[in-house]
Amino acid sequence: MRLFAKRPDIYGLMAEFDAPEKLLYAAERAKSEGYHEMDAFTPFPMEELTDALGIRHTKLSLFVLCCGLAGMIGGFFFQYWAMAIDYPLNIGGRPFNSWPQFIPVTFELTILLAASGAVIGMIFRNGLPRPLHPVFNVDRFELATKDKFFLCIEAIDPTFEQEKTKAFLESLQPTYVTVVEHVRTKDPYHHDED
Amino acid sequence: MLFHLIITDKTVAQHDHIAELEHQPLVAKGESYGSITEKITNDVLETKTPRSMSVTLAVTSMLLLVFVLAIGAVLLKGPGVWGNNNPVGWAFEITNFVWWVGIGHAGTLISAILLLLHQHWRNAINRFAEAMTLFAVMCAGLFPALHTGRQWLDYWLFPYPNTMGLWVNFRSPLIWDVFAVSTYFTVSAMFWFVGLIPDLAAMRDKSKKHWQKVVYGVLAMGWRGSAHHWHRYETSYLLLAGLATPLVVSVHSVVSFDFAVSLVPGWHATIFPPYFVAGAIYSGFAMVLTLMIPARRWYKLESFITDRHLDYMAKVMLATGLIVLYGYMCELFFAYYSGSLYEMFMMKNRIFGPYWWAYAALIFCNGLTPQFLWFKSVRTNVTVLFIISLIVNVGMWLERFVIVVTSLHRDFLPSSWDMFTPTIWDWGLYLGTIGFFVWLIFVFVRVMPMISIFEIKHLLPWRGRIIDTSADAN
Incomplete structure (x- = not known):
């Protein structure tokens, strides 16, 4: 209407x-x-x-969670794919899927995507940048x-x-x-x- | 749901806190919303640059030239200009890298961890400390980037599809470092910028010159302080703090993996991650004090950064300093208890060998000096605190130097032993980054509000009390 x-x-x-x-x-x-x-x-x-x-509670947390999960899953499986499938590299006789060694990068990418989601989500959901109002x-x-x-x-x-x-x-x-x-x-x- | 609980909890804590504030105000009595904005924005927009700051800027500008020269030397001649040799393949580069990353960590600790712990005193110092983090990480990242030797190929450190069909080695702590440090820089920059948005809007509304309005206005993105926006803003800020907290711990743990994952005696120790994180916070707080004590005096910020703030920072330094000292003792014990010939030799060589002076100075700077902080009279004496903070900065640099050089220079094979002597370019690049860092800090203080305006306002109690703003000139 x-x-x-x-x-x-x-x-x-x-x-x-x-x-x-x-x-x-x-x-x-x-x-x-x-x-x-x-x-x-x-x-x-x-x-x-x-x-x-009467402001409704923001769904930003949920969005950030999704971003973080995307970073975590994407980050881990990218490493798995790169190290075990696309170009298997034998480093010191370790298994190709040496998953404990993929954790640090997986963790950093989780944080990176979640934090980016928190900032970008906040700015765009707030309708910023909007210089004239x-x-x-x-x-x-x-x-x-x-x-x-x-x-x-x-x-x-x-x-x-x-x-x-x-x-x-x-x-x-x-x-x-x-x-x-x-x-x-x-x-x-x-x-x-x- | 969890974050919702945190928010509710925060509001409750705030109200409880007001009672406490009545006794010992974190913002000096007589400050109002108006006066806070006036004071902090005027330091940028109106106040003439204090003479002592101009002098600092002049000196650091000269060091900036040294910085450019030292980078130029490495780019033109290669890392051979440094004193690195075969057993000591990296010395100043990794020492300085760890030192700078560590300094950065206090910023994140202050802005994120203390926020989650409801330590309201952080509101006066977080902006400054976050800026410090950002600039320190810039200095840190430079060292490994230059140490690669062929710096124009540094992008090889990132995984990107390439004609060789090859990926980076994700099993290497050095690649973990690339991800940790670049994530840390990005997240710190975002955290800092998000914290700045409302204050940039305040700057926009306060500035009188057209170009200033345009610059601050563009950066503020049209922030108008809407309650709907604040609600989302606070959620985002809290989430960022929650994410930055494990991040800061992970970054220095990953930095310590550069050493701990190797098999070199003196590096291969499980205590490294926590001991490095504590050392990082320790050195970071020392650097905050080193920079904040003069800045506070020059800009007369005693009503926001009170002696109580300095006292708290000194206490954090004492606590983390004790953890670091515990780390040193653990290293001694590990070497003894390992029963390994190489471990025991390394420790003996570290204490009595040719670099004994570095170890002795380290124990003096990091073990003995912070013990003075047990006394309140020391913690509240600004001059003494400033001197202690300088000593701790030196001590933490020595710690990394001792770990790196004494472990490498006499390794398993006596025929390959050698001494490391820094060259003028080692010193030049190190001093250059200090110049670059301090220069950036003081330029930042000149163009941005160095204290978070809206977070200081948040500390003023208002429930059931009318704040008198009649004295402000509108």
Whole structure:
């Protein structure tokens, strides 16, 4: 359905908080109000937000396990094939399948593939690299990596109604609430006072 | 499921830890989220390079020239420029290789193992130590790569389909080494980069010049601190730590197999893997202290890298130093108990032979010096600690030199005995890598946040407490 739905005029509404506990409270309240399509932006990881925002547990661990197993099985059998089948080499009279001597390389390849999977999986599942995102259109958003905490409720959420949601966010003691545009324009709610 | 448990456990530990933090803060009182970002990013973006650092950079730049010259000499003339001879087929190359890999290990220990053990004090030093790992492994890898003799064929070390239809010998510890070290370098680089992503975003948002925004922005890949991203990020980081932990142990074990799998007296010992791993951590912590003590002073980072951090590092050094000393005693005992003529001769020759001075100096540096670390007054005295760390660095180099040279120079056949004397190119390449290493470290400190900003913020207690950021200038 969403595929054919009209894109909302704005990306969403964003509230800025000056302390982590205020954000956490806001996120919990927003969830109980029935908002789902929302995200929080913080300068450091806050594990508590995972529950408050209802973030599903990531399947990254499973992906990493698969990568590690691929490295292990592939690594071992490649050595077996190279040393025992493709070009059998007699080294000191050892058996061609001298499996204990294949373990160090098998181990290293397990780690290499699993670690690569953890990094590449995290980056791509997070949708990075993405240098442009609507939230960057908010002027003060650069403080999200410093000391401010943001909560953004997206316009695609079925419960979202611009005026109602704005009033709701303003009731949560934010520093201010602003509109997140799809394309950077003048911020309608934000007045340049600082 | 297992990792999920670890995550939950971590959160619980964090809350317990807050109570402990009230007594002895890991971040000095008065620091806030804003001030942490300001301090660490300004050291890169605003602060003028301290004079002592410019001097260090100038000196290490000169050593960098020595480095280039020493590599050039080997490439042009071949490994014959070194003092290697027939019984001593590798001397400085393998000594320096093991020394550098060992130094790298402290970085992984700090970033991965201490993370899994909930040692929150690591958050102040992990970035710096990881950078150290990366640069140390670069220096390490250079030695075997140059020692192959025909360096332009070094790619033969990797298994690739070739016209000869031949594969590398997977039964050789030297090939295990290729895999161990290249995996170690790759994983350390990824771990370091993943740790940097949120801080690169902080740098992007703090920098005022356009080109700086572009450079840090491209590297940060558009990181925006989203809670969904953090969730996956933390999982990934924890998995990386879990993978790097066995990796670091495996790397130095494999390095020790280069010796232990052979039949040379003094090398063929089952104690080698654990004894090498402990020695690696020992020398690595010494190097962290050697580099961090001046960096901390020049950049006035005492509120993040407190005396408590130095005290902890000194304790790790003491513990691993004792394991190393135990290793030395085991070697003595093994030689005696083996009943093998060659083993006993090797040990006698090591202690009383022509290289007795190296063994005596080794016992002084690694056996006696760390014993001062039993005293808290020594562990908290920055100058003394710095001197001890330098002595330990020398001692760990001597350890590898003693193992390599005294085992080789008088082997089974007395007619082939010979002495090893290093040439100017041996020393040149060694000093050159030190220059290269320190140069890289200080360039890194100049362009990247040397303390992990988001992990330090993670240490500030916030539950039920409003952090006052009104003093920051926005």
